[in-house]
Amino acid sequence: MFLAHVRAATGTSIQQTNCHPFRYGHWLFVHNGVVRGIDSLRRALTLEIDQELFSEIHGTTDSELMFYLALHFGMDDDVHTGVARMVGFVEDLGRESGIEHPMQMTLGIADGERLYAFRYSSEHQSRTLYHSKSMEAVKKLVPPERREYLDEFTDDSLAIVSEPFSDLPGLWQEIPESTFLSIESGRVESRDFMPVSP
Secondary structure, three states: OOOOOOOOOOOOOOOHHHOOOEEEOOEEEEEEEEEOOHHHHHHHHHHHOOHHHHOOOOOOOHHHHHHHHHHHOOOOOOHHHHHHHHHHHHHHHHHHOOOOOOEEEEEEEEOOOOEEEEEEEOOOOOOOOEEEOOHHHHHOOOOHHHOHHHHHOOOOOOOEEOOOOOOOOOOEEEOOOOEEEEEEOOEEEEEEOOOOOO
16 A cells, blocks of 8 residues: 655645655545645644644645644544544634635545545535546556566555546546545445534
């Protein structure tokens, strides 16, 4: 299991501590999106985080704050609930500050055994997110002479990507708007995702 992320900086320094994935214990976290109005919300978001978690924050991105807020709101016990409370908190705070659509996110989260994905935005027009349908389909993308590294992947391996990297028919399944996805041992489970005020 692994996460990879290419960061397009949105106003914070280009430095290693601002690069995804963010890590805490057995958790890895990547975010594609933005917390709108982060400059006016940063102080209140930061002060909400428990002291134990606060001391782990080393960068200046909205993404890292989202990660530690999700942990603060219980992601360690229940990923769906922790993220729902984090988003609810950000949206409540943003709207109180006059920000109409505070949250834009697709998330990839891993705990070492399971992979989780979220697609959500306040205006319900999220950036795209897809999962592969099978490792067999992925292997068709790679010429036979270059497939050696794919032998490390079992037949039930899956990929989650923000944009399809091929147009091979039947390879990609779009993850719908406002969806939570959990993947373990090739099994994909999805359900609706809505924020919850903590």
